[in-house]
Amino acid sequence: MLKRTPKLKVSGKDAQSFLQGQLSNDIDKIANGEWQLNAYCQHQGRIIALMWVQKQGDDFYLDFAPDLQTVVHNRLKMFALNAEVIFSEVNHQENPAEGAQVTLATSEKFIPQDLNLDIDEVGVSFTKGCYPGQEVVARVHYLGKPKKRLYQFECDFEVLPLDKITLEDDTKTVGTVLNQVKYCFFAVLKIAERGQTLFINNKPIKLLELTDFSH
Structure with missing residues (x-):
């Protein structure tokens, strides 16, 4: 498990039921002290933030990309309506990402299946009931x-979020970069093209493995 750095605390009498209706995984199943992976989606099922949620007593701590702090905080407050919930920002430290992450640049670009969240229901519950985008994700x-699936790649040059992965002739886009971590990066790739020789900006890249969030 990668080290998590919470950005937002959600507390109050309705904290659990509120998050259960907002996030993709089954919040009711989180054990105390455990981190659970979720997608925070908009109504079309596209992921606003990839979010790890920890339960501590009656409070919940949310970890997501630092540059989405304002977006996530404001959107959660907007949907809280009459729920008895309190939002508190708990950490402004911008630690570099250690794994796959949705940032402001890639927010609302992918659905949970693109990021493998449906595999073994690691980040999506198909039995929990409604949340924003649930109908699209379920369909x-x-x-x-x-x-498309999320894969880990190796390269010896810098790539940027939303950089395009192409085939050798550079005319067909087959994938999109999510984020880079040191000498590897994560990208959503068309499954049918995973056996091809792949490039970014005419430079070859090496596919390592399917991204697995279960460990």
């Missing part, structure tokens, strides 16, 4: 088949 799960 893909039950009626479709994911055409």
Whole structure:
């Protein structure tokens, strides 16, 4: 488990039920002290923030990309309505990402299946009930088949979020960079193209493995 740095504390009598209706995973199943992966989606099922949630007593701590602090805080407050919840910012330290992460640049670009959150329901529950975007996410799960997945790649040069992965002729985009961590990066790639020779800006990249959030 990577070290988590909470950005927002959610407390109050309705904290658990409020988050249960906002996030993609089953908040009611979090054990005290445990971190659970979630997607915070908009109504079209696109991920605003990739979010790790920890329960401590009756309070919940949320960890997500630092540059999404204002976006997440304001949106949660907007949907709180009459719920008895209190939001407190708890950490402004911008630690570099240690794994796959949705940032401001990639917010609302991908659905949970693109980021493998449906695999073994590691970040999405298909039995918990409603949350923003739930109908779209469920439709893909039950009626479709994911055409893209999140993979880890190796490269010896800098890549940027939303950089395009192409085939050798550089005319067909087959993937999109999520974020870079040191000498590797994470990108959403069309499953059908994973056996091809892949490039970013005409430079070859090496596919390492499917990204696994379960450990």
